[in-house]
Amino acid sequence: MSLPHLAYPGLPLGPSSLYIPGPGTHLHTASSTIHASLAGQPILTTPPSKDSKPTISIPRLLPSPTHTPVLSEKVSNVNTLPSVGSVVLGRVTRVRGRGVEVGIAVVYPVGVDWGALAGEGGTVGGGQEGGCVCADEWAAVIRKEDVRATEKEKVVTAEGFRVGDVVRGVVISLGDQSNYYLSTARNELGVIMAKSEAGHTMHPISWNEFRDPVTGLTEGRKVAKPF
Structure with a gap:
């Protein structure tokens, strides 16, 4: 493989x-x-x-002298700056009542064609090939009102995200001096990878649930629609 x-x-x-x-x-x-x-x-x-x-x-940045040198435009010592409209991948680092803190790890160009990147056999995290890995994580926040497009007043952040989840979001604002502002208020945005409380990698079964294939138990998430 x-x-x-x-x-x-x-x-x-x-x-x-x-x-x-x-x-x-x-x-x-x-x-x-x-x-x-x-x-x-x-x-x-x-x-x-x-x-x-x-x-x-996986080298932390560029391949070290102990590895065979590999030239790659995907990994660089220069941090890729997210811009408004950029789709990003990040890891949830903290869940608060008013928002979710995320560390941005991968940035995609504005207007990326997700269908072309994912292909016919795309996966839940499909389309990694078009992104650039950040040298350092960028701090971002998904505010409660930006989690989904409907019934925003009923959103409970702890029911949609957990620490360690991998999230696909879009940058909607450069935010303040500390954080970018992200949104997951589209079908293709949200959690793309999550582990259960038992430590097993789960798979999505609906727009708001993941299932542990070992225990059979389900957990709530704001699920990104699989490609």
Whole structure:
């Protein structure tokens, strides 16, 4: 199987039966699957012998001297600045009553064609290939009134987001000196990856629920519509 051009924290990269987890990745023991721990471009290191398995790793920024040099426009030492209209991927760092704090990790160009990026076989987090990984996370906030387009007064942030969720949002304002303002008030925006309280990666079953495939229990989220 081929590796994605760009990975974000929590993205499955391959089974442990075929690969060895390296720096920037971790092994999910329940599913025996290697997941990304960092945002960046995965690198496959050839094993020293035929009896060994190749190693998957993700450099923190650019490939280090211990890796085979790889030139990539996706990973750079220069921080990519989000602008109004940019679609971003980020990780929820804190949930408050009036809003959700997010660390932006990947920025896409304004007007990105999600259908073209995701293709016919797109996934819940489809379209990573068009984005640029930020050298450092940008602080952002999803305000309560920007979570969804309807019944805004009934929104409870803790029912739509949890710390650690990976979120797809759009920048609606450059905000203040501390945070960008994001919105998830479109069908394709919201949580694209979440783990259950039991620690299992869940899959979406509706616009506001994820299900744990191991326990069968459901948890509420503001779900991004899968491509």
